[in-house]
Amino acid sequence: MKRRTERIVLTAVVATGVSSVVTQLYTIREFLSQFQGNEIVIALFLFNWLIIGAMGTYTAHGVARHIAPARLTGLVAVLLALAVLPTIQLLTIRLLRTSLFIPGVSVGFYHVLLFSFLTMAPYALLVGFALPYSLFILRLARPDYPGNRIYITDNFGDVCGGALFSFVLVSYCAPFTALAIANGLLVLCALAVCHIAGISRKVYVPVSVVIIFILGAGTLVESWTPGAGRGKLVHTTESPYGRLQVYRQHDQYALFSDGMPQFSSHDPISAEESSHYPLSQLRRIDQVLLISGVGGILTQVRKHQPKGIDYVELDPEAAITQIAYGFLTPVNTLEVIYADARAYLNRTDKRYDAVIMNLPEPVTFRINRFYTSGFFRLVKSRLSSNGVFSFSFSGFDNYLGEHHRQKISSIYNSLAPHFQHVLLLPGEKIYFLCSNAPVSSQIPDLLAKKNVGTEYIDAYFSGNLTPERISSLNQSIDPGTPENLDLSPYLMTLMFSQWFDKYDMSPTVFIAVLCLLCLVYLSRLRPETFVLFATGWVTMGNEILVIFAFQLFFGYIYLQIGLIITVFLAGLLPGALYGGRIKHRHPFWLKITDGAICFLMVFFMVFILPAADRLPVSVYLAYGFCVSIVCGFQFPLALSIGGGGNSAVAHSFSADLMGAAIGTLITSVIMIPLFGIQPTAMVLVGFKLISLGTIHIFAGD
Incomplete structure (x- = not known):
């Protein structure tokens, strides 16, 4: 019975990974379509996604410890909620974008930040909650159940979701149809958990039917997309490169791509x-x-x-x-x-x-x-x-x-x-x-x-x-x-400054408050969790670097965003597997991996960037894969050094997500627009050197 429960819970973790990545990627594409393809929107979305996810991991530990112990019935509720929320989330974004903001007009920094936070908060919070909650359930039967196994299982689901999106869904399915397919897996897993938990069919069958109905209803409103143009929407289509819409006003037509006007007849x-x-x-x-x-x-x-x-x-x-x-x-x-x-x-x-x-x-x-x-x-x-x-x-x-x-x-x-x-x-x-x-x-x-x-x-x-x-x-x-240079896009600095001037606002106060909170948070971290914080920062910083560099030199991030994110996720899996097999988990290995990350980033600056537009896409993907392998290697080491208990798991997951969130925002909102690609890479190397120094002192002590 214990083995069966473990298999079903791990399958649910994989399904959650598939759902989360597919939902994340379609939400990113939706934000790109609704906010004129602005890459800063990707960064703000990822920042909110990660910061809310970190809040979810903390919440799981608090709920399981102080409110109600982790139970299979609770997991059923989480899985069913995760199945239905993506469809509601996408519909909410489409409806509120045109209700709260003027169609076709750019939206300010804080408006986008708050809008993305509120529309994705329920789902992202539950995704962060689900992973440690699943581990706590498994530890009810086996208290020493390894946290690294959950991390690896979740990462496997993430990779499957990214591959499903990049090679199947994005080319053959419209967004709501794709969400129905990906999240239908969660409904099946919830039914399996209900069976082993002994929940009555009179309870879970009607609930599952309602959720399946909502998923199906989403596909019926697929072409309903409030847009940026004036007049009647006469044509809309989702291509791998963006959302195309044609509006008719009197005898004239206007073509929009991702909310931006392209042609007038x-x-x-x-x-x-x-x-x-x-x-x-x-x-x-x-x-x-x-x-x-x-x-x-x-x-x-x-x-x-x-x-x-x-x-x-x-x-x-x-x-x-x-x-x-x-x-x-x-x-x-x-x-x-x-x-x-x-x-x-x-x-x-x-x-x-x-x-x-x-x-x-x-x-x-x-x-x-x-x-x-x-x-x-x-x-x-x-x-x-x-x-x-x-x-x-x-x-x-x-x-x-x-x-x-x-x-x-x-x-x-x-x-x-x-x-x-x-x-x-x-x-x-x-x-x-x-x-x-x-x-x-x-x-x-x-x-x-x-x-x-x-x-x-x-x-x-x-x-x-x-x-x-x-x-x-x-x-x-x-x-x-x-x-205006490729690696130092001065026009984007001017556009960014003009964007804030237009709305009479600045990100300075927000960034200052964020940095202050970050310092308070860092002061409470142990050295090994600080390494995970720095690794999360540098991993997402590298992912943002590759996304922006890809956009600079190849230009079709709407199509390739799924592949880039999948590659970064895919490297974490073998890294975590190998890191989990190290018998003598000494801080020495953290120093080795920190040094490897610094080496890879120097290689990126010296050899890849100077020949950026002459290199094939595979070089960028290979670089991202190598960086993520090393970063994945660190997680089981730091988790083991921290003790491996429920508290250590929650703190490790949260430190990784918090670092990733802060790294995403600082890299994309401050470093790249103001200083360019290469100086940003140098700052990331410097931050990892600080991490390396911290571990050196820690290992000495």
Whole structure:
């Protein structure tokens, strides 16, 4: 009977791991969709998830010790609650996002922090509660039951959940269907626990039926997604790269991706400006590359009679939607290339006479990677000798604000080393025209010589873009503004600062209070649990580094977030298994593993980052796997050194989660936006060296 109970409880732990990771990943994707793909949202979500999870582990120890002993009936209640909460959580996020905040408008730091905390708190608290509670149940029959075995079992479930998400659910299932599949396992486990606990069928069968009904009901509202656009939602789809929505207002359509406007079916001004400004500079045009587009741009480009037009679009579903709703009109010379634009330019040998980029402002790291000096150098290498590169930025009316001037100056200074001539044209949008050949601002005259007719440019260009306005804009550039680099994204620092200024708030007070509480918490830790705190900090810091670096160089984190998190989880499993087999669990092993973590991070800084965009994805994943192996190795060692009792288990789990939570927030909200990738990695190495010194002193004592 004891063996059977153990098997069923461990199976429930695995099912909880599967559910927690699948729920976590779909919630992250939901937040990315609802908050315009802002990567900071990932960090705030993970911070809340981990901090609430740590609270859950403490709660489990307190409940089992002071309120009610751990029992199988309590585990049934936990499993059934965990099964139903993810569906309710996702529905709540979708409903409250548009009810509490203006659709399509960015949301402030504290609003996102509080919103994510409240919407995920019930589920995350129960996930943190379930793991030690399951261990306490097993220790009722066997008081010396090893805590490391629960840790390994949970990690196995996490890895299974990550693999299920990355290789099956994300490609073949919509979110609510995926949640029903993953959490249906918890219902089955709850029924098995009910059977061995002797709970009456009259109690658990009706409850299970209600929960299954809720899971099924979630799949019926799959396409119901309150969105950011105005008008009637006529199309919505979940692709591996994001959520696409099409809205109709009167006879016009608008396409949104992750809540950000991408296309409008009626935008003749942008279509003319984005195409004719650069193409008017060229007498003869063979090949044109479009990186994204605007409605009607292909019609305007065809007026210049290019031999070929390549249109790069990462998401095939997005291209299909653009053509289906008339955002793009197919032409004979058009070739659609399904690839990331930066990756495509890295691998192609083709030369283009014009590269026209129509991307939003770099408010996320995903978009910022197309506004860096490294990307501009790459574009230059794929242009013909007199080729033109063009893109736009938000414009201004009469006064150029300092934040805006700094952003434009940073972009200009990033372009200047690669192009001999850079001209800025003001208007509703500021257009950058870049070439090694002279660039003229007399656009109407150039178009007249080519016999290219337009509606807006012919009628309004000369009146709106006077020589004085053009000269004033180009002279406003500050040559001292830092370049926007891949590993030091200055534009993101400006965007981050502007984000807080917009809402008249700062994270300083929150971070200061958090650091004070952290110091109080650290003062109460034993040396071995401090190592776990530092390891949790550095592990999540590394995970955030890889997520941000991946977003910087590859750009499709919406698809790969599950794989990255799965790889970091997968390394913990063999590490914990091997660490649990060490017979002489001396602090010496903690020093060895701390040194190994420092070595891996130095390797990351010296060998991986300098060649970042030339390395395959597998290198980043292999690095994350190696770091997590070493971190997983430390947990059973520290747990054993701490005594291994129920109190030690709760404190060890909590220290690991607390360190991970603080590391996530500090790394993503302060270090990377303000200092860049490499300095952040150096700080993480320094923190692990402090941990190493602490263990050295502890071992000496």
